Amino acid sequence: MTIEPGAPTPERHRVRRPGRPGAEAAAALLSSAVAMAAYCLALAVHGTYPFGPRSRAVNDLGNQFVPFHEHLWDLAHGRSTGDLLFNWGSGYGVPFLADFLTYLMDPFSWLTVLFPRDAVQAPVFLVTLLSMGLGAAMMTVWLGLLRPGSPWLRALLAVGYGVSAWSISNGFSDPMWTWGLVSFPLLGIAADWCLRRRRWVGGALLVTVAWAGNFYTAAMATLGMGLVLLVRLALDERPRRDRGRILLRAVAMTATGILLAAPVLTVTYKASRASQPPPVITYPGPPALRDYLAHLLPGGLYPSAPQISVGLLALLLVLAFPFMRRVPGRERALWVALLLVVALSYVWQPTILLWHGLAMPNGSPYRASIALTAMLVAVAWLALARGPRPGELLAGAGALAVLLLAVLGSGYLRPAAWLLTVPDAVLALGLLLLLHRHRGDRRVRIAITAALTCSVFIATAYNAFFVTVIRDQSPWWQPKRTIDAATLAAGTAVRGADSWPAGRSDPGPHAFADNDPLLLGGEGGAYYSSYVPEQSAVTLRGLGAGWFMHGRHLLSVDDPVGRAIMGVRSYLAHAPGSAHNGFVRRTVAAPPVVTLRPAATLDGGAPDTSVFARQERVLGARVYTVPALSYAAGPRPRTGPGGTWRLPGNAAGAAFTSFTATCAPGRSVYAYLPWFDGTLQANGVTYRRHAVFPTTADGILPLGAVPAGGRFTVALGTHRAEAVPRFPVGCLDPHALAAAIARLKATGPVRVTAGGHTIRATFRPGTRGTAVVSVPAVTGWRCSVNGGRAGAPHTLGGLIAVGLRGGSRLSCSYVTPGLAPGLWASGLALVVLLAAGLFSLAGVRRLVRRGGPPAREKPMAPPAVAGSPR
Structure with a gap:
């Protein structure tokens, strides 16, 4: 058969000569270099x-990958309070293994x-x-x-x-x-x-x-x-x-x-x-x-x-x-x-x-x-x-x-x-x-x-x-602040006040990036991940914290009652223009992370009328006066479902919708308008908010002190129709809060210890009531009392709650959902792999015994491809 140069030739008539190993390796190194x-x-x-x-720390690289790698460093060097299964630092306690397997x-x-x-x-x-x-x-x-x-x-x-x-x-x-x-x-x-x-x-x-x-x-x-x-x-x-x-x-x-x-x-x-479910994404259609x-x-x-x-x-x-x-x-x-x-x-x-x-x-x-x-x-x-x-x-x-x-x-x-x-x-x-x-x-x-x-x-x-x-x-694509003089100073401040597990040192509400607890240390509420548990998002927002990205970026609580509930003893506050790199560390009184409530104090009763009522229920004390708002001036609101206020909106430059409320003079006023997009004014304080349901939720906001007369005005200005809660304002009694914190300290456990994914508390013998761990009760927690059978805990405000019934030793451990079946599947695959390897090895030995191909025989020719040329 005559073959013209360059003419197609069936590949079975051609023997491929493998390239020289040295040249192949050098070429691979060349491409890499x-x-x-x-x-x-x-x-x-x-x-x-x-x-x-x-800096390269833009977008997710700064918000996720640098902080997650900081946390990996902490894990490897024994500086983290958690382990591969659980992260005590973010979201006031969240699972970590899925983050590790995805990002690290x-x-x-x-x-x-x-x-x-x-x-x-x-x-x-x-x-x-x-x-x-x-x-x-x-x-x-x-x-x-x-x-x-x-x-x-x-x-x-x-x-x-x-x-x-x-x-x-x-x-x-x-x-x-x-x-x-x-x-x-x-x-x-x-x-x-x-x-x-x-x-x-x-x-x-x-x-x-x-x-x-x-x-x-x-x-x-x-x-x-x-x-x-x-x-x-x-x-x-x-x-x-x-x-x-x-x-x-x-x-x-x-x-x-x-x-x-x-x-x-x-x-x-x-x-x-x-x-937490992501926002619904709609494909915009093909490009031109x-x-x-x-x-x-x-x-x-x-x-x-x-x-x-x-x-x-x-x-x-x-x-x-x-x-x-x-x-x-x-x-x-x-x-x-x-x-x-x-x-x-x-x-x-x-x-x-x-x-x-x-x-x-x-x-x-x-x-x-x-x-x-x-x-x-x-x-x-x-x-x-x-x-x-x-x-x-x-x-x-x-x-x-x-x-x-x-x-x-x-x-x-x-x-x-x-x-x-x-x-x-x-x-x-x-x-x-x-x-x-x-x-x-x-x-x-x-x-x-x-x-x-x-x-x-x-x-x-x-x-x-x-x-x-x-x-x-x-x-x-502007870079996030991840590692500079300010963040290093913040990390030193956070770690210097850390008392975990007795209490928390929260790097928020001040924020450098979206995962500051991983970046700086401490135990805060901020957490940004594709795996933010829905239970965590719902729990923290229900207690007055804010969120971004439809709840897939959580924020720390930023009010005194929220900090008391979560056991926050130290936190970083915003201090714009100060000599403290934009933040200042503050310390506050707070109960321990594990506290005691009366027996049967659990979720499942009548719905809370406001976020302030929910905080009181979880705290176990009355600390707010929640006044009813009275319409005062501006575009008249109407009442919506559940008693919410429906604001009609006002034209640019027009008067805001104003309400009046009455509280005891000198008390601190707080507002909760999670989905409000507009301007909020009260007691000489003005906020311009940009919340959007359900993507961006605001947390509880301070509105100064009640004036001497006890009567104050809340003005809401928005250019479109808005719905706000029926009871958006609460007046905090600091003495009642201090008394509640003191009572929780007095009745709390005598000892609290925490491992990588466990937390234990020892109460006085014969203690009765409900032990509350200020950690969102995500799926995977198992708790037991006095070494008894472990089971899924109850909840109080979404937090872990366990009835003691006279027991003194509480033990809770986190078990990662999906890990056990995954390990079983891996074990099965490993058995198959080993069996295949042994079978292949046995086949080679049989060939050698029967005088088969010598060990140095050239590899089998590659598959023939019809019509392949020389």
């Missing part, structure tokens, strides 16, 4: 941490323990940087399994994947997602082993690593690489039965690997089900076609379309791929169809939900675009590995020119982006043409590859720099 160096250069030029003064399971997160606590931003940066580098290296390896060819050229395409538009936009502020850059090639390698019917156990372990590191992006990677595997099976020449067995092998391998990481899924699933196509190009930041750019070198090759006659038509059609189907799946709501675990993301709906970046790089490599001819490259360049004309005027591309796009495209095209022309001259080929490396490095750095500049110009 170029990707990380380009990203670092971009940050250095812009003056961004760690190469300059500008990237292996690079554990670098945190090697740094000083006040330098934790460095390991958080390394999580992003090293995930980019490892992702690029693993992509270099997988591309070699997808198609043999120059490892150095593969490395350059992998750089575009590691520092893709997705990485520097979606992955920038959420370091946990950057593990997805590693997961995609890992799962690709595992799938390739299935195609070759090798290393089933190793493949399952790679799946486990992907899912354990970050299950959210691992689910996307599993779906994406599953589609790639289907394309590869469709192109495989083996009989249908064999391909079916390979598919079953892949399914079994994936299922076993996922089951091995089952606690990650079972714990987070249970925590998600018990969490011009804007979507523009996102194939580098140099922009436009969140309303999938971020899919992987660099102009890869894009040029992808556009040339359909014109490459050396690639069989069926292969071209299937790969191009895969790209189109995945691209379309990002802008159709049912498939958007499929990519994101059947839940519309609270943020960008295009987080799964990381999958398309991996597929674009794969198709680019399939083109480059075949050595595209000049005509095919020029056809791709023509398609790129059409694309550039089509996206003119898109808001995605700014003028400076064209400084990157046009020169880089011309340079990439020229170097690829030269590479084809001198393909037989090794020295020239090395020089051209070096020039391509420099081109990719500079273009990648410029793209990352330009996107960073655009992002930093937006007010939304």
